[in-house]
Amino acid sequence: MKIAFINDSAQQIGMQYIIPVLEAEGHQVKLFMDPQLFADDIISVKWLSRVFDYKKKLIAELKAYQPDLIGISVVTDFYQWACTIARMVKEELDVPIIFGGIHPTSVPERVIKNDFVDMVCVGEGEYPMLELANSLQKGQIDYSIKNIWFKKDGQVIQNEIRPLIEDLDSLPLPDTDAYYKISPHFKRGGLYITSASRGCQYACSYCCHSYLKDIYKGKGKYLRQRSVQNVINELIISKKKYKMKFIVFLDNCFGYNIDWLKEFSHEYRNKIGLRFGCVMYPGHITSDSVGYLKSAGCYAIDMGIQSWSEEIRKKILDRNVDSDLMSKALELVKKEKIHLMTDSIFNLPGQTEEDIISSAFQYTEIKPKRIYYYMLRYYPNTAITRRARQNHWLTADRYEEILEGINVTSFAIGGDGVNRDSIRFQILFYLIDLLPRGLSRYIIKKKIYRYFPVIFGPAIIVILRNLLAFDLNARLLRAGAFWRYSYFIKKAVQ
Numbered sequence: 001m002k003i004a005f006i007n008d009s010a011q012q013i014g015m016q017y018i019i020p021v022l023e024a025e026g027h028q029v030k031l032f033m034d035p036q037l038f039a040d041d042i043i044s045v046k047w048l049s050r051v052f053d054y055k056k057k058l059i060a061e062l063k064a065y066q067p068d069l070i071g072i073s074v075v076t077d078f079y080q081w082a083c084t085i086a087r088m089v090k091e092e093l094d095v096p097i098i099f100g101g102i103h104p105t106s107v108p109e110r111v112i113k114n115d116f117v118d119m120v121c122v123g124e125g126e127y128p129m130l131e132l133a134n135s136l137q138k139g140q141i142d143y144s145i146k147n148i149w150f151k152k153d154g155q156v157i158q159n160e161i162r163p164l165i166e167d168l169d170s171l172p173l174p175d176t177d178a179y180y181k182i183s184p185h186f187k188r189g190g191l192y193i194t195s196a197s198r199g200c201q202y203a204c205s206y207c208c209h210s211y212l213k214d215i216y217k218g219k220g221k222y223l224r225q226r227s228v229q230n231v232i233n234e235l236i237i238s239k240k241k242y243k244m245k246f247i248v249f250l251d252n253c254f255g256y257n258i259d260w261l262k263e264f265s266h267e268y269r270n271k272i273g274l275r276f277g278c279v280m281y282p283g284h285i286t287s288d289s290v291g292y293l294k295s296a297g298c299y300a301i302d303m304g305i306q307s308w309s310e311e312i313r314k315k316i317l318d319r320n321v322d323s324d325l326m327s328k329a330l331e332l333v334k335k336e337k338i339h340l341m342t343d344s345i346f347n348l349p350g351q352t353e354e355d356i357i358s359s360a361f362q363y364t365e366i367k368p369k370r371i372y373y374y375m376l377r378y379y380p381n382t383a384i385t386r387r388a389r390q391n392h393w394l395t396a397d398r399y400e401e402i403l404e405g406i407n408v409t410s411f412a413i414g415g416d417g418v419n420r421d422s423i424r425f426q427i428l429f430y431l432i433d434l435l436p437r438g439l440s441r442y443i444i445k446k447k448i449y450r451y452f453p454v455i456f457g458p459a460i461i462v463i464l465r466n467l468l469a470f471d472l473n474a475r476l477l478r479a480g481a482f483w484r485y486s487y488f489i490k491k492a493v494q
């Protein structure tokens with residue numbers, strides 16, 4: 001069976017798992033990508049995106065491949081993009097299309113209504129996709145495949161969710177080749193991404209786990225970890241194959257299990273030895289865990305702070321972590337001279353200028369290497385989105401748009417309720433990690449940020465910030481953009 005997956009411009013860990021499962025059973029799989037030039041997270045220029053639109057080329061590539069089944073992995077930001085592509089495919093090819101990923105998982109009842117969507121995968125996709133391909137190959141669709149919603153005789157068949165994959169080591173190792181073959185930007189500067197776990201212990205209100213945990217209730221252990229050996233095997237093989245320089249672990253909370261981390265530290269240092277970065281939850285940072293990370297060669301830790309207001313954190317964000325603990329965690333990371341990056345969310349319900357300024361003071365004292373400042377994004381079916389609707393923080397129209405992925409403002413720069421003040425705060429936070437402490441304190445105390453010019457939109461600020469910064473993250477981001485644009489602009493004009 002010939003299967004085609006259509007991808008947006010981001011590397012998707014889920015796809016890297018689905019592809020080898022299908023290939024192991026003899027299916028032929030090919031990944032197709034839309035580079036989304038001038039229509040990505042930061043750069044969105046309508047007329048240029050039309051000039052460099054790749055979709056027609058993509059459809060031509062698909063026609064040449066002649067797939068028997070097409071899958072599209074969909075995040076809410078790119079749901080409308082996925083709909084456009086699927087509509088175009090249906091005009092040219094008579095092939096069944098299945099949508100999977102977090103957006104269809106969050107609102108399957110809406111996604112399945114589209115006439116260009118034949119099936120929707122809810123939740124983990126490896127075995128549902130395999131069973132679907134096997135059944136199509138036999139010439140008879142099995143309409144009872146768990147996790148998949150089908151259409152039959154004008155009715156929607158909503159199959160139940162199967163148990164979660166308990167043993168992640170039982171899966172084939174993730175396939176990076178599929179991505180590296182189609183665009184040089186995935187290899188940017190020797191970056192390699194992977195993940196050692198699935199799920200999360202927590203359920204913060206703005207995060208997908210606040211919803212996924214509900215649909216997976218009674219379906220097995222939610223938070224699962226690969227064995228150290230399995231992760232190290234993947235990295236040994238990949239290190240031989242690619243010119244890897246830096247690894248990023250994109251687990252929701254890397255190293256939450258201290259025994260695992262201890263073993264990982266030893267094995268990674270001896271067998272891999274490359275610099276790496278990871279995402280950590282403040283509650284998992286102890287002198288032991290930071291020590292193991294440091295001795296493994298950890299270069300950067302990205303930590304979610306979100307808000308320094310305990311009340312907002314606990315009541316709005318459902319993050320039950322104390323401010324003292326967060327401060328200690330940040331200090332521990334800095335003490336080990338690990339590159340500290342923090343994530344904060346603004347434009348939160350109930351957030352006042354006072355809260356934001358108290359965050360600014362905290363960051364001025366802690367001075368992380370980079371402070372990432374995001375505006376709150378409401379994603380379908382997360383706890384905060386449901387609450388926002390109930391409490392009328394969102395209008396009915398805006399809520400509807402959110403569920404349909406319409407008028408999505410860029411992740412890095414936009415969000416609901418962005419105004420001139422929030423842009424000024426954004427500039428302030430970007431300055432804190434650049435300026436000396438004394439100057440930041442002065443700007444905050446004298447409220448000079450209130451006079452920051454807002455002549456530049458937030459997109460320009462983010463672009464400038466990333467152009468001027470020299471930390472590894474900014475360099476990787478620049479390399480990724482450079483390779484994606486230069487490679488595909490050349491292809492477009494050929």
Ligand code: B12
Nearest residue numbers: 010012013014071073075076100101121124125208250411
């Ligand atoms: C790692 C990660 C990234 C990485 C890698 C991207 C990726 N999708 O793998 C990077 C840094 C690139 C990234 C970027 C972004 N991310 Co991100 N990311 C994550 C994170 C933390 C883990 C994803 C992961 O690896 N999961 C493990 C794999 C195995 O699960 P999975 O991806 O869900 O895939 C399984 C199923 O969904 C299904 N499936 C997936 N696709 C398909 C397709 C078909 C056809 C089928 C049948 C099944 C299927 O099968 C897969 C295997 O079981 C999630 C949170 C989370 N835990 O899910 C956020 C998350 C996916 N990201 C999010 C966001 C907002 C983004 C960005 C828009 C942010 C930005 N602009 O920078 C971009 C979008 C990029 C993109 N197009 O995916 C949101 C999406 C919310 C939403 N409703 O859309 C999430 C859910 C976090 C959150 N806020 O809750 N992200």
Ligand code: SF4
Nearest residue numbers: 200202203204207252
């Ligand atoms: S700790 Fe991180 S991954 Fe886990 S629920 Fe909260 S935001 Fe999501």
